[in-house]
Amino acid sequence: MEIVVGTQQELGQARLLQMDRYRYRVFVDTLGWELACDPGRERDQFDHDETLYVLAFNDQEQVIGTARVLPTNQRYLLAEVFPQLMGDQTLPCDSRIWELSRFSAMDFGLAGRTSGGQFSSVVATQLLDAVLRCAAARGVRQLITVSPLGIERLLRRAGYRARRAAAPVRVGDHWLFACWIDVPTQACTIGEVTDAADYRSIHRAA
Template sequence: MQTTTLSFSNLHNHGELFANLFRARKQSFIVQKKWELPEAEDMEFDQYDTPQSRWIAIHDNGLVLAGIRLTPTTARCGVYSYMIRDAQRGILGGTIPQNLLDEDAPVDEQAWECSRVFVSHDIPQMYRRKVHFKMVEAMTSSSRELGASRLIALTGANWQRWYGRCGLEAQAIGPVMRIDDGDFQCVSIDLTAKMH
């Protein structure tokens, strides 16, 4: 199992991995979860997939097992910044409630957003924990290399059950909300303990 952090400047070095990551996202979010998201050429994408973001792929023999997108909270592209902030500002059309945070969404060079997190539904349960640990390890090291001291994420409301097991220190920064068929909550993940 390998981890690769992709950017627009290095994706040419990794063959089909970038496209395969977006294909795996389509499988996870559009096919499995039935979310209404943009797609083209069998790939899921949105307005935050810009050169400002980074994508972490957990993969094995060309098969994408899991993925994460990291976007700086200082990102700007037209009217968009990053998903959590744009939801709070009400420019996502209400798909995510505006009251998802207790305070204003940060715009800080040391804070990055973690989004589009998924694990392939094809992975047997007995391997999922190993994949989760690889995801946390890659997310933490990539974020630190990018200069982040914390991540913010909109995640499943059961995050407290498994974040600690994966070695993540986090705290809630918004209320539990019902979105589609699940309960979600915004969290802040502290990376300062991971600094070298």
């Protein structure tokens, strides 16, 4: 598995198209989210030039995991779409607090893949470790994310320091909550993480 980190410009149009199509397949086709997006491609107002992406690729260079991170002193999903999930707590607005969104680790190429939501495989742990490593390297102290209730148990079982920001809220057919995830002060031990520019140079002939 290869983890690639970069902005839209650094990833390039081909990999952005892969990501958009993968996100549509995960969040619209599989999870049934009602999102305002073009058919077959999922992106929103929080996908812009300063957004940072962490993508996982398999040996066939197919996307098997995605994550989107933004500092909370910019526009971000929780603040604009789900502010009620913070309850009486103040919405974060701090360059040292990032929002993690559009997180998924589904490998559609695996035969017999079980349906466990967007946090359903060992890829998820490596992908989240990569996000934490990126965050730690940039001086980030915490992540905040909008999560379904089932993710809470999985995060704790995997050993992450995660906790609710407030009580869960029913949104449509789903119970959601704002989840804090502490960023370790030391870099996580994970597989190789490649900057997008380096990845393109290595695989330029592909």
